[in-house]
Structures are given as structure tokens and as C-alpha cells.
Amino acid sequence: LEGDPSQPGNIPNFIAYEASYASADHFVWNLEHEYVHYLDGRFDLYGGFSHPTEKIVWWSEGIAEYVAQENDNQAALETILDGSTYTLSEIFETTYDGFDVDRIYRWGYLAVRFMFENHKDDVNQMLVETRQGNWSNYKATITQWANLYQSEFEQWQQALVSNGAPNAVITANNKGKVGESITFSSENSTDPNGKIVSVLWDFGDGSTSTQTKPTHQYGSEGEYSVSLSVTDSEGLTATATHSVVISTLGGNDTLPQDCAVQSKVSGGRLTAGEPVCWANQQTIWLSVPAVNESSNLAITTGNGTGNLKLEYSNSGWPDDTNRHGWSDNIGNGECITLSNQSNYWGYVKVSGDFENAAIVVDFDVQKCRQ
Template identity: 30%
Template sequence: MRRIPALGAAFFIALGLFAPQSQAAPVGTTAPAGVSAGGQAGSTPRSIPVPKSPDARNNTPYELSSQDYGKQSTVPAPPVAAPLKTGKQFSAAAGEDPCTGQYDVINATGSALVQKLKALPYVDCTYPLFNLRGENAAKTFTEAKMATVADALRDASATYPGDNSTSVGQLVLFLRAGYYVHEVDQASVGTYGPTLETATHAALDAFFAAPHSKDVTDANGATLQEAVTVIGQIKGLGRYQGVLKWILASYDGSWTPQMDKSFKHFNWIIEDGLDPKTVDNQGWKAALKADSSILDTWSDFITRNEDLLNRSDMVSNEGRYLGYALAVPELKAKVRPILKDLINRYPNVGPTAAITMNLAWATRKFDKNNCAAYAICDLNDRLMPVILPIQHTCNANLKIRAQDMSAAQLASTCTSLVNQDAYFHKVIGDKGAIPGDVNTNLEVVAFDDYYNYSLYAWSFYNIDVDNGGMYEEGNPALPGNQARFIAHEADWLRPTFHIWNLNHEYTHYLDGRYNMAGDFDSNIVTPTIWWVEGIAENISFGYRNLRNTEAINEAAKKTYKLSELFDTVYEEDGDPDVNSTRVYKWGWLAVRYMLQEHRADVEAVLTKYRAGDWNGARTILKQTIGTRYDAGFDAWLTACASNSCGPLPEAPVAPAIPVCTIADPRQFDKNCRRDNLAATTGNYSYHFLNVPAGVQKLTITTTGGTGNADLYYGGGNWATTGNALAKSTNAGNNETLTIDNPPSGWVYFSLAAGQQDFSGVSATVQYQ
């Protein structure tokens, strides 16, 4: 997209690079343009994220605040359980199925319900209650029956022994199942009112007041974790903040596995309770305002258990939510010194980076432009040279900054991108860069894996990291603008080396430079995503000679008409997976079809895109084409699903320009070419021609050969890198200059070998 979404810690700790800020000497590297140190955001170009790999999404060892902030927090579904049987499915012979009492629970009421429920074997015969839907759900989880069970839990809690010998667990699980089914099938269950709320509060009050509810044993933990989850279901965190305070004050690494789960279940509640985008639906913010001492307990929990800090540990995972308290204005004065201490207490790399960087992220998110309060204004200066120490130049137009890449990996990445440039122009053609586009240089930033990308990229580059990378085009008309693709290695593919989405994103760079006028914001004033993502997918798969199996499988479904795909935007359809399928897989199909079957229409649209005439392109797509190609696209999809959709066609090759016949090898005439031009690094291949009066457009192009030749035009003077009226300095040898209304008489141009030798280059001059 066009800002389109490991090093050994012990070594650096020994050097003192990540000691508390008062002790650490700044390394001296400035933050990237547009980003203040410590992640305090300046004005930056818009970013649209790259899709995250399913592997990265599912296998991340530690879920970062910066990637999960803003998600809807819901109480999790129960463990997978066998479907609940109906009465007709049970054997008539008593005792053949230990769960026959499930059917009785559906129909029983009052004290009989409590008796039948407590008689169910725990957990095997209670968890299936979560699967009830429709009529059975309506009969089982009425407000009256839920209140009956809550009252029974209240009474039983007085003598709760810390295990399930009195069947308290079945009562808690019934309440949890009822609230869960009510959430997913409220149409069947109906509404819950104040009667149930009062009864559930009384039940939980009694349970958490029972002395044995605090037993640090697996027997108690099995029931405690479910009771904690009910707190979230009834939005009761504020009422039961004392329970969390007890857990924070008591927890240490000796807790049993079931008690650990009780602690983990609070994570599902705390984030929702502090979400600044919602009302205080948990009463949590109000509770913190009334008793902010829990913040000290929270901080003490981290420092007391600092030996457990190790990326994915529970202390890091729970501690990150402390930063969310900054979102409550009344708590800022209390929270700032707490976060300052924690962020600067532990190293920002290695096992403790998960807690320090997440809390630093919270300062940027909720206390923007106030890095001084946390003594982290120089955080980027200290971190970037260590996290991204490798700086490699492929050529004048392409460089790599990496966390951990070998010399061979750097070389192969450079080769891949340089060769892809040539492939792109074979498919698209070569009409030169967009006039005024100065994005001649791309920086590829490669973190070692998705974890490190998530942990640091937000700070270094002021981007969101709930994605698979970001391409930042910036303002291509601004001198000194740095186009940048921020990415990570696909660690799940190792030992194979691969930078995730590299070829896709490099196509965005090329597409933005040669096809799309202006910056990304201007590109999307009308729907252009069908082309932007479709061509990126086609070039990426085509260049690597890979079959786009997922897109081809989509073809058989015929989900969209071509005319509908011209309307594709990034955020639609509600479901992000559905939207991703439309954007990328169907974008690939739409562009593939148009290039194969209607190349002239593609060229007409691209002519408008290159001129920044977005409305003109839209008119071609929606009026000139409209629905005329829908039937053809439908037929093409049928064939595509069975034959891999055919090859990606190359651009038509223009008739060969004749070789110049003038004896002087430096001189050109009208519409001719010279081949096998060469120069060594630092030198030039000088040329000139005599332009007659009345010429409206002079075009000079270079192609082919090896090395890197840059093209300079000097008008009536010899052209050099320091004396030129126009220049084209792409990677490789594909350069184009178009001079409108050139002066009559002798004009001069040159091919410069600024960074490396070049040879075998062809230059062509045309004018009209």
C-alpha cells in the first residue's frame, strides 16, 4: 500500500545502552522525518496497512497494545463442548449416559432446577449448556431461572470450601452459559432486567467474600476463573475492582495453572473497561477515580514480579493495560510518574521490551506530544541504531535498513527488486515517471520478525502495526521526500528467507511513480483500489512465477461483477476478511481480465491516472465501460477457474526505432537510436542533436544494458549532474525525459554513470 497497515538483550544491557534514561548516553541518531523522538507524532502521510499473515496473526508470542487497541473486547466463548442432547436422544435405560440430566435442566424450574443442575457432572455435562440455541435456549435461560441459580450461588457461597465438593462450580457455569447464550442469541432468550442484575451481584458478592475463594489452588482456580469471567459478562469490573486488586497484590510465579487462568481472564475485562472510545460501561474508570491506589498496586505487581518478565509472560501481558489509565484525564497526574518509572526501569530490548515499549506506546496514544514527562524524548535516538543496525545501499535509488540480514540476503533482496523494476515495465510499458515525481529513492526497512515490527515500528515511524507492514509514499512532489516500505521477515517460513509482502509493496512504489499522479490521498478521491491492489498482486505473483491459487479459487464463486469491482474501497463489507478478499483476490482477477481482454481501456484509464484526472478515469470505468464487460468477465471467470486465468500479458512493443546514421557517434537525428552506450563510474556518455524550429515535444529515452545510467538534459549547454535542466535517475537504465517546446538549434544531453558503470545501453531521440 502507499502509506498504504533479534539482538541479545544481555549484551546491550552490559553496555548500558538501555539503562534508565538518566544513565544512558544518547546514541546520536535522529528520528525519521515526521516523527518526533519517543514516538510523538508529527504530521505524516497517510498509511494504509498491509494484510497481516495468518501465521503472524495466530503465532505472535505476545499480543501488543499497539496492535490490539481499539478492538471490540468481548468475553471469550467457552471451551469446545459436545452439543447438548435433547430428550429424544437419550437412552431410555437409566444410567447409560451420565449427562441425561441436561434435559432435566432445560425444563426444570425453582429448587428442582438447582438440584438437577448440581447433580450434573462438572465440567463435561455443564459446558454443553453453552451450545443451546432457539427454543431450548429460551426455556433454559429465562431471567427467572437465571435469578434462581444466582440466589442458589449466593446461599452456597457462605460455606464454599475452595473446591467443587458442594457443586458451586455448576452454578457459576450455568450463569456464565446463560449470559453467553443471551449475548449470541438474545432473540430467543429475551431481555434481562434489574431482577437478575440484583441477584447476580448478590451471588458474586457472596462468592468473592468467601475466604476459600482466595485459595491459591487448582481446585479453587477452576471455579474462580469462571466467576471472574461473569464479572466481565455483567460489566461489573468497577464493582469488583477489589478482586482485581487482591489478585495483583497476591500474584507471584508460584500460582497454580488454574489460578493463572483466573488472572488471565481479567485481561478480557480490563481493556474493555478502559477503552477511551466507550462510555464507562464497566464502572471501572469511576472506580479508579474513587480509589486510585489500585494503580500503585498494579505498578508494584510488575516490579515485584520483574523476574518473570519475558515477552509473553503474564506480568508483561497484564502490565501493559496500566498504560490505558492515561486515557482517563483525571488519572493522568497519578499515572505519569508510575509509567515514567516503569519505562525507564527496564531495558527496551530483550525480555523486558514487551512491557517497556507497550507502556511507551500508551504515552503516545493517550498523552501525545508529552514525551518529556516520561523521559523518553530520545527513545528513538537510543533504539534505532541498535534495533536496525544494518544499512545497505543497493544502488543510488534503493537502500535497505535491517535488523538482522546476512550479506547474501541483502544481495538477493537488491537483485530481486532491481529485476522486478524491469518486469514491471514489460507489463505496464515505459512512458516515463509522472512529471514532477521526485520519489527516485526507496528505503526498505526489514525487522527480524512480526514481533519486533509490532514492538518498535510504531515508535520509529509513527505507524499503526496491526498489519503486515506499511508503504509510505509521502509527497512525491516534495524534494527530499523519502518513500519507505516498513516490513518484517516472514519468520514462519524459515529457513527460507522472505520479506513479507516485499514484491507487492515494491509494485506500489513503481505504480505510484509511473502510473498515479500525486500522493496517495489524492489517488483515492475516487475508487482506484481495484487497480492499485490488483496490479500489485499481479506483478508480485507474476514476477515470482507463482500461481495465485486463492484468487483462482475465488473465480469459481463469481462473487462480484466487474462493474462492482470498479467501486472497491479498503473499508467495506463489515467483515475484514471479506473485504481483504475483495481488495486483493478480486483485484487480481479484475486487473488480469482487463489487461488480457481490454488493454486499450486500461491504457485510457492509466492516461487519466497519470494526469491526476481521477474523475475522468471514473467516467471511463463507470460510464464508457459501465456494465458492458460484466458478461465477458463472467465467462472469463469460468475459464479462469479451470486454467489458472492465463498469462499476465506484456505491454505492446512499439515499432523499432532505426539506428542513427550520422557518422559522429555522439550526434542524434530525428527519431533514431544509438546502441551499446557505456561509461565508467563518475564519467559520462555525451550526446547532442540539432532541433529544428517548431518542435513541440522532444522525448529522450534509455533502455537495456547493465549497470545504472542516469539521463541528464542541458538544453543549450553540455549536460552534467551539476548542470542540467532536467534529469531522470531511476534504478537501472530505464530513463525518460520529455521536453515541451525545446529551443531550436543544438541541445545537449548525457548518460551519467554516477554510482556504477553501465554498458550496452540504448538511447532513443524522438520529436514532433
């Protein structure tokens, strides 16, 4: 129905039929193998169906099968295993005479897949000739391939049917907070011979998922071992593991996490860059010297349990009317960043109901610790 795409004003047409006997989820065959024929004829092969003067069946049927089935063509692999093999020179001479299904479709597919995987630049050069209708050049090109690549083609076939196990790869953060959604991905997992057809996640807390890219929330702190099992189209499996450390809301791995057993302060001075643990009391007052000698400073709190509020002033002890920065998130994770302080002393107030939390002041930084 294409007509002659080399003619100006040619109008392309494509017709697909709906199979009334097919179930509701039945795919349209014409939009797979057959539609590739349409695109190939329109963009890769000069003129109409009868225009080529050399044999192109291997390419026409092979590219349609390869695009439609990609690396999942078990019927083609079985023709290698049962010994009904063809050489490249034989495949390139394929016609529709006798309608040898294996030779036309299976080995056309294998030849096209081999060339795309191992010699794609050669394929691109061949298409330069077929798009211009230079059939003698096309013939010379594929004849050269048959001479150069036959041994490699045979080795490639054996590697194809010597099925290797898939490679499971987990992509995810290794830290998180209680109740926080963490995304896990298996999308970087690979299989050397086919494709991965199923995945199974075990998040280490009794929960599982079969999604490729699930999200998960942990209900309590701790270190969890996450496992991913992938299965390929040949039934082989592989497993990967990944550790995730979950802390309570407000948790911070850059601050002390063992304040319950460390010495604590209930007030006094803070030294820049030195984290300290707090005593368990409702309000703590702390001072920071030389804040005006730093262009930027950041105050970070975290870990422990409870819910604290952090306030700062550069002109006396902070309260609701005298503060230059404050942070009041849920939990103990608070952050205040400041710049260009005028006075030598900075003053910090910590209030709320909390236990075993920690604090640090950092100079000449533009963000809090994470």
C-alpha cells in the first residue's frame, strides 16, 4: 500500500485488522513484525517491493523479527541447539521459495541480531546503499561479511545458547528514616542471553515486592539486609543484597549515635566542629565564641528520641522576640544556617522533651550536616 516512496507526493498508507476472535488483551500483530516491514520498506529499502535486484529476504524478515522480539526469541535459539544451522552466505541467499520458516525467520533474525550486536557500523553502511538502491554495492558488502565474519558468527551462536545467569543489581540509598519512603530499583540488572522476566524483593522486615522499582517504608530503626532475586527467560536466577540503615526521624549519621552512654553537657560553650551530647533536660543554654570571625556557620542537631526545638541569637539569649534563626521540625533533626554575624558571641537555646540527642556548630560552611 506504500506505493513508491521515491516519488514526490507519494502518500503512505498502513492497514491493521482487528482479530475478533482474540481476547481483550491480545496485541495487534501488525504493529510488531508487520509494521517493521512497513517502516523498513519506507525508510531503508529504495523503491517498491519488487525493486531490489539482489536478495534481501534475510534482512527484511530478520529485522522485523529482531525489532519485534529483541533478545527473547527462543525459537531461534532452538534451531542452533538442534543443529539445523546455516552459514552467513546461505542466509544472505535466502528467498521465499519453499518457505523454509527456520531459514527465513529464525536465521534471518540471528544474522541481523549478530550484525547489530557485533558490527553495527557495517549495518549502517549497508543501509546507505539500500536506501539509494545501489544493489550491486549491497551485494558486494554482504558477500564480504560472509567471508569475514562466518567464524565469529559461529562463536557468537555458541555463546548465545550457553546461557549465562543474570546479574542482579540493586540501586538504592543505604540510609533512611523511620516512615520515610525509600526507592529500590532493579533496572540496572542484566542478562547476557535473554531478558529478565521476574524480580522478587525481600526488604528484611518481612515485606516483599515483585515490582521492578518499588518503594518501601520501615517502621523501626535498625540495619536491614535487602535482597533482590532476578529470574531470566531461561529460568536462571541471581541474587544481590544491600544494607540499609534506618534511623529515627531526626537521625544523623554525622553526629554521635551513642549519646546514651557518652558524657553529656547541660550547658556551657560549644567549640566549632566538635559534636557534643546533651543531658536529658527540657531546656539547655549554650554559647558559641567567635561567630563573627566566620563568614558562614551551621548548627546541626539530631539522633536520640523525642522532639526538640532549636533557637539562635547573635545578641543575647534567644526568645520569641530575640532570635536570628530557629528550627522546629518533628523529631530531633534541626538545622540553622547563618552568615555575617556582627557580634563575637552566638547564643543557642534547645528546648522540648528529648533524650540522647547531639549538637554541633560548624564554621565556614553553607549547609548543615546530613
